[in-house]
Amino acid sequence: MTGRTVLLATPYFPPDTGGVEQYTWELARQLRARHGYRVVVAATVGDGGRPGRYRERDGLVVHRLPAPLRVSRTRLGTGWITALRALIQEERVDLVNAHAPVPLFADAAARACGAVPFVLTYHTGRMHKRDPLRTAACSLYEHTLLAGTVRRAAELICSSDHVRGDLARLFAGRAVTVPPGADLERFTASPVPGGPRILFVGSLERATSYKGLTDLLRVLPELALYVPGVSLEVVGDGSAAATYRRLADRLGVARRVRFSGRLAGAELVDAYHRARVVALPTHYDSLPSVLVEAMAVGRPVVSTRVGGIPSLVTEDRPGRFDGTGPFDGTGPGRGGTGIGIDGGGDGTGLLTAPGDRPALVAALTAVLGDEALARRLGAAGRRRVEAGFSWERQADRTAEVFARALSGRRRRGVAVVAPYYPPKIGGVENYAARIAGAVAGDPGLRAAVITSNTTGRRTTVRVEDGLPVVRLGTWARLSNTPLSPLWPFQLPYWLRRLDIDVVSAHAPVPGLADLAVALGGARASVLTYHAGSMAKGEPGVDRLIGCYERFLLPRVFRQAAALVAVSPVSLAAGHSGALHIPPGVDTDLFTPGPPAVRRAPTVLYVGRMDRTSAWKGVPVLLRAFAQLADLPSARLRLVGDGDARPELRAEADRLGIADRVEFTGALTGRALVAELQQAALLVLPSLSQAESFGMTLIEAMACGTPVVGSRVGGIPYVVDDGVTGLLVAPGDERDLAAACRRLLTDTRTADRFGTAGRRHVAEHYAWPGLTRRYLELFREPPRS
Numbered sequence: 001m002t003g004r005t006v007l008l009a010t011p012y013f014p015p016d017t018g019g020v021e022q023y024t025w026e027l028a029r030q031l032r033a034r035h036g037y038r039v040v041v042a043a044t045v046g047d048g049g050r051p052g053r054y055r056e057r058d059g060l061v062v063h064r065l066p067a068p069l070r071v072s073r074t075r076l077g078t079g080w081i082t083a084l085r086a087l088i089q090e091e092r093v094d095l096v097n098a099h100a101p102v103p104l105f106a107d108a109a110a111r112a113c114g115a116v117p118f119v120l121t122y123h124t125g126r127m128h129k130r131d132p133l134r135t136a137a138c139s140l141y142e143h144t145l146l147a148g149t150v151r152r153a154a155e156l157i158c159s160s161d162h163v164r165g166d167l168a169r170l171f172a173g174r175a176v177t178v179p180p181g182a183d184l185e186r187f188t189a190s191p192v193p194g195g196p197r198i199l200f201v202g203s204l205e206r207a208t209s210y211k212g213l214t215d216l217l218r219v220l221p222e223l224a225l226y227v228p229g230v231s232l233e234v235v236g237d238g239s240a241a242a243t244y245r246r247l248a249d250r251l252g253v254a255r256r257v258r259f260s261g262r263l264a265g266a267e268l269v270d271a272y273h274r275a276r277v278v279a280l281p282t283h284y285d286s287l288p289s290v291l292v293e294a295m296a297v298g299r300p301v302v303s304t305r306v307g308g309i310p311s312l313v314t315e316d317r318p319g320r321f322d323g324t325g326p327f328d329g330t331g332p333g334r335g336g337t338g339i340g341i342d343g344g345g346d347g348t349g350l351l352t353a354p355g356d357r358p359a360l361v362a363a364l365t366a367v368l369g370d371e372a373l374a375r376r377l378g379a380a381g382r383r384r385v386e387a388g389f390s391w392e393r394q395a396d397r398t399a400e401v402f403a404r405a406l407s408g409r410r411r412r413g414v415a416v417v418a419p420y421y422p423p424k425i426g427g428v429e430n431y432a433a434r435i436a437g438a439v440a441g442d443p444g445l446r447a448a449v450i451t452s453n454t455t456g457r458r459t460t461v462r463v464e465d466g467l468p469v470v471r472l473g474t475w476a477r478l479s480n481t482p483l484s485p486l487w488p489f490q491l492p493y494w495l496r497r498l499d500i501d502v503v504s505a506h507a508p509v510p511g512l513a514d515l516a517v518a519l520g521g522a523r524a525s526v527l528t529y530h531a532g533s534m535a536k537g538e539p540g541v542d543r544l545i546g547c548y549e550r551f552l553l554p555r556v557f558r559q560a561a562a563l564v565a566v567s568p569v570s571l572a573a574g575h576s577g578a579l580h581i582p583p584g585v586d587t588d589l590f591t592p593g594p595p596a597v598r599r600a601p602t603v604l605y606v607g608r609m610d611r612t613s614a615w616k617g618v619p620v621l622l623r624a625f626a627q628l629a630d631l632p633s634a635r636l637r638l639v640g641d642g643d644a645r646p647e648l649r650a651e652a653d654r655l656g657i658a659d660r661v662e663f664t665g666a667l668t669g670r671a672l673v674a675e676l677q678q679a680a681l682l683v684l685p686s687l688s689q690a691e692s693f694g695m696t697l698i699e700a701m702a703c704g705t706p707v708v709g710s711r712v713g714g715i716p717y718v719v720d721d722g723v724t725g726l727l728v729a730p731g732d733e734r735d736l737a738a739a740c741r742r743l744l745t746d747t748r749t750a751d752r753f754g755t756a757g758r759r760h761v762a763e764h765y766a767w768p769g770l771t772r773r774y775l776e777l778f779r780e781p782p783r784s
Contacts, residue, residue: 005040009096010041010098010105011100020099022289024123028041029391030395037077042109043065044105049064065080088113101146113152118153119155122156122158123163124166140781158176160307162287164468172468174499176397179308180389189534192298192378196272199275202280210285217251217361218357219361227364233260235268237262253261277300278294278299279302280303283362285304291312292389303350305351310351313349314347316435317357348380415498419452420513426608431566434771444765445775446469448511451469451470452472483509495520498739503520503526504528507531514553527562532570532689532692533549554575557572565719567713569717584767593703593705599679600737602680604639605665606672607684608639609642611644615686615690684696691714703758711730
């Protein structure tokens with residue numbers, strides 16, 4: 001219990017209705033009850049209200065400030081900074097938490113704080129208006145006044161990852177996500193009723209027409225053809241309410257629509273309980289609390305793939321329907337609606353594209369006509385809310401932010417800088433992603449990623465898997481190296497914008513990592529080098545690479561505060577003070593498959609198939625596999641992608657083995673695990689020192705799969721010859737064929753290698769122990 005006073009500064013507060021109002025009211029209640037804060041609220045005067053200090057029946061102190069002007073729904077007033085400054089002194093406020101995006105009120109609170117810690121909570125992405133002039137005005141506000149408010153904030157909270165990503169230049173790298181929640185004691189689950197009632201809950205103001213009620217009304221006539229007795233209840237009120245009633249009359253569905261007005265408390269909960277499905281076909285939104293509440297009472301939801309909704313609603317795929325008759329259990333589909341059925345899954349609702357009325361009909365018909373689907377979606381939704389969207393949980397997360405702001409503790413910002421990053425597949429990409437994820441999970445650190453944009457010159461900023469990812473535009477490519485003349489200017493900008501303290505740079509691809517170390521300024525840099533020499537066997541290119549590795553790279557090594565080599569053959573390994581932190585594997589995901597006798601006789605390769613990665617040795621593997629003609633049931637599966645695939649297919653055809661060679665394309669996650677678990681062995685036939693480790697080797701070993709690797713680069717440090725796998729001479733197709741034959745025909749040896757490999761990986765390559773060493777470096781990095 002803190003005993004401290006927090007001021008929630010919000011432009012609207014109950015009895016005003018809306019998402020921000022509900023969020024701040026619930027937060028105030030929970031901060032008082034669970035964390036012992038004395039909560040004071042500052043809000044504007046609503047319609048019919050009067051300025052002054054009020055004590056609400058739930059124990060909150062609410063100051064209503066005058067707002068005589070109004071632009072659209074935005075209340076405006078003068079003298080707010082002075083009034084808020086006096087209020088902060090009068091109430092002896094210890095921390096101010098302002099809620100936006102409604103312009104000016106939160107900005108006034110930030111400027112009234114003085115030395116009092118200020119926390120900004122932002123509830124929506126960029127403000128879009130139907131009027132281009134008003135949209136431009138909102139954009140100007142976001143780039144000027146709001147940007148200044150963000151800079152004043154000790155901590156930032158966003159109500160969804162969508163908000164962090166949509167306004168990434170303001171929030172990426174600094175904000176945490178605390179979405180809206182539900183009061184699970186009030187919003188209790190109940191059985192899904194059989195009646196075909198649809199519920200819409202939302203504002204009926206003209207300014208919130210994007211909520212999609214018009215779409216819902218317009219599909220009712222068609223929906224009635226498929227679902228006899230279908231009805232719609234509309235909860236909400238506002239300036240456009242009469243317009244919606246006239247539209248229902250004009251469409252001939254007025255008798256099917258019940259306008260219930262604004263409901264709150266038990267009446268609102270009862271409305272949710274009456275419904276079979278809650279629909280919110282919004283065209284623009286962040287993360288609507290309506291959907292959280294609907295899921296809390298166990299109702300399936302139908303909404304759209306906009307804003308943060310997909311992060312809340314896990315999509316299920318209902319049945320297809322041709323639109324020619326009533327719902328028959330296979331669902332509405334009518335060709336391009338994007339709705340399909342799988343008959344199962346753990347989805348919590350159905351999502352469509354905004355404005356796609358045929359898809360909306362399909363989704364609603366599916367839920368209204370299939371009781372089992374409705375029950376399954378509703379139950380999954382309740383579980384989803386219980387697991388992560390209770391107001392108790394959201395208040396606890398907010399209190400953690402407040403505690404940091406009050407103590408002056410600042411989370412150290414870490415930028416993981418890598419030339420490539422997932423979804424691109426590769427060892428460096430996976431390694432960098434693991435470090436970024438570990439940083440994000442540390443309460444004392446903040447994570448951001450800076451990488452290259454593999455698709456064009458434009459710089460993009462998005463939140464991916466909860467992490468802000470900046471993809472710098474790529475102007476050119478030299479072999480496998482992305483380059484841009486703008487990076488020397490963009491990198492310092494983004495390191496400053498993301499408020500970065502430590503740079504975790506990853507090479508060997510020259511360019512981005514080198515620049516990050518060189519341009520990091522006073523920031524500590526941890527450089528991880530992943531390879532031996534990058535020589536490619538091409539005289540002209542190799543001369544350039546030799547000059548880089550001989551003259552430039554040692555200077556970059558010396559400039560880094562800490563140097564990490566991922567294997568003993570990494571060029572960083574020989575430098576004084578270099579640390580050895582190898583790649584790791586998720587031993588909870590990569591688990592052992594069946595014994596060798598139950599596996600198909602499949603030889604597996606996982607890796608790149610680019611022309612610039614010819615050193616991976618895939619042609620050698622094809623020639624070796626061609627020598628296994630005496631094992632006609634054996635198959636070779638090549639997992640990965642790249643521009644060399646046509647040449648490899650042609651080589652397989654020339655060797656007469658095309659019917660036994662399968663190209664699967666790139667696989668990740670459980671699909672990759674399944675391949676490794678079922679294969680008889682995995683082969684990494686690399687030809688040069690560029691293969692400093694071989695990530696795929698330890699992934700296969702974790703799955704209990706024996707491995708064969710070339711005696712080159714870092715592979716001999718990973719594979720214990722004759723214990724966890726076999727080593728062969730690089731480029732020796734006969735040696736490779738003999739090793740494959742042995743493991744395909746001797747299942748006892750294969751099982752022995754597989755068991756030993758799994759044990760070796762668990763002891764030496766489990767990710768948690770490896771990333772822990774990085775976190776220690778980031779918390780207290782050595783100085784350059």
